[in-house]
Amino acid sequence: MTDTTASAAAPQAGPNNTLLLLLKARTFIALILVFVFFSIFAPNFLSTANMVIMSKHVALNAFLAIGMTFVIVSGGIDLSVGSIVGLCGMVAGYLLLNGIDIGLGWSVQFNTLEICLIVALVGIAIGAMNAFLVTKLNVAPFIATLGTLYIARGAAMLSSEGETFPNLTGNTEYGSHTYRMIGSGDFLGIPISIWMLIAVGLLAAYIAKRTPLGRFIYAVGGNERAAGLSGVKVTRVKYFVYMFSGFCAALVGIIISSQLVAAHPATGDTFELNAIAAAVLGGTSMSGGRGKIGGTIVGAFVIGVLSDGLVMMGVSAFWQTVIKGIVIIAAVVIDQAQQKVQAKVALQAQAAVGK
Numbered sequence: 001m002t003d004t005t006a007s008a009a010a011p012q013a014g015p016n017n018t019l020l021l022l023l024k025a026r027t028f029i030a031l032i033l034v035f036v037f038f039s040i041f042a043p044n045f046l047s048t049a050n051m052v053i054m055s056k057h058v059a060l061n062a063f064l065a066i067g068m069t070f071v072i073v074s075g076g077i078d079l080s081v082g083s084i085v086g087l088c089g090m091v092a093g094y095l096l097l098n099g100i101d102i103g104l105g106w107s108v109q110f111n112t113l114e115i116c117l118i119v120a121l122v123g124i125a126i127g128a129m130n131a132f133l134v135t136k137l138n139v140a141p142f143i144a145t146l147g148t149l150y151i152a153r154g155a156a157m158l159s160s161e162g163e164t165f166p167n168l169t170g171n172t173e174y175g176s177h178t179y180r181m182i183g184s185g186d187f188l189g190i191p192i193s194i195w196m197l198i199a200v201g202l203l204a205a206y207i208a209k210r211t212p213l214g215r216f217i218y219a220v221g222g223n224e225r226a227a228g229l230s231g232v233k234v235t236r237v238k239y240f241v242y243m244f245s246g247f248c249a250a251l252v253g254i255i256i257s258s259q260l261v262a263a264h265p266a267t268g269d270t271f272e273l274n275a276i277a278a279a280v281l282g283g284t285s286m287s288g289g290r291g292k293i294g295g296t297i298v299g300a301f302v303i304g305v306l307s308d309g310l311v312m313m314g315v316s317a318f319w320q321t322v323i324k325g326i327v328i329i330a331a332v333v334i335d336q337a338q339q340k341v342q343a344k345v346a347l348q349a350q351a352a353v354g355k
Contacts, residue, residue: 016345023338027282027298034302038309045312052191056183056259058304059197062297063252064275065282066204067245069296072279074241075221075288076134076141081249081275083152084126085268088119088253090156093165093263095119096176111175112182120250126152127246131239149272156265165263183258193255197297200248205293217241221288270321277324278303280331285339303327 022029038045064081071078092115099109110118126148133144170176185192208214216237219227228234252271257263282299284291306327310320 016341016348020338020341020345023334023341024283026334026338027295027302030281031298031302031305034305034309038305038312042309042312045309050308050312054304054308056191056193056255057308058301059191059193060252060255060271061274061278061304062197062300063200063248063255064245064271065278065296065300066200066293067241067248068272068275069279069282069284069291069293070204070208070217070241071141071245072276072284072286073221073288073291074217074238075224076238076241077145077276078127078130078242078245079142079145079272080126080130080148080152081245081252082268082271083149083156084123084246084249085253085256085271086265087126087152087156087159088123088250089257089263089267090159090165090265091122092116092119092179092254092257093168094159096168096170096179097165099174109171109174109176112170112177112179115176115179116182116254119254120247123246123248123250123253124243125246126249127243128239130246131235131242134242135235135238153265160265162265165257166261168257168261168263180258180261183255183260193259196251196255200251201293201297204244208293213237213240218289221290223289273324273328274300274303274307277328277331280328280335283335285335286332299331 044050064085068078068081095110095115095118099107101107130141130145130148133139133147134141137144139147168179170179182192187195208217216227216232217240219230219232220234220237224234249268253268256267278299279291279296280286280299281302282292282295282297284296303324306323307320310323315323
């Protein structure tokens, strides 16, 4: 009797189960395929130098995608992250070169840690502005963050009249000379930006899986009204996800300006597309309520490997944009297919238990 019941309740092997398993593993499969493809067709793709450069590029995508994942899971979208990257890089450049003028020929100068904290606060503040527009003024997330995209980009242009802040080597006297190490330095042979990504990724995964806040984010994305009636502070949740996204964008602004030893107001243009593509490719549902940080990071690797591999093969930047668009559409279509197959498997399991 027990054996019969157990076998009926156990998932039955079948084409739907196999298809569901493949759909769930689609991001890993895509990563393996693009890696193998470019290993064969892109010259020097597997060289150590290229692996190091590619890991830094992946880190930039992954930072933005992690923040984007929280926003999308909560039922929103953040189109402003690329512009936040550019503005935060310009803020860092301005502080390194000029400090803050307090009048009478005096200025306040900052060390590396203080500059990073100020820049992070700028990113968080812009994220809070996005949350205010969405929660208090009831502006649709797409429109709110699109407006912020233009505001942040315009502010970045105004900060230098569209010019670059060059030679961001810092000053030994003020303790800002270590700033360039953030983007170009390494620890135990691994770039510092990768260590930063590991720290942020672990923090985000812990929040998503182990904290009430993580459960609240998924609840809000799954059904905002039901979450509110259940006692979830929906406004606070949305403030967190947008502020966290702004923080991640600020980190990218810091890393890029440090790597280039310069800051340009156009930095970060279209970065939001890579972030959305990585999140969706990693299994985050655009309808909210579903997504994993680990999947997003793998998705960022796919986008990073794809971008760098196409460059090494000499593919036009215009075609690269087209390909990324196709990837986003394909990821959404596959995600919808996964949901349909998952529903069929659940119905089959219920029918088996009923028998």
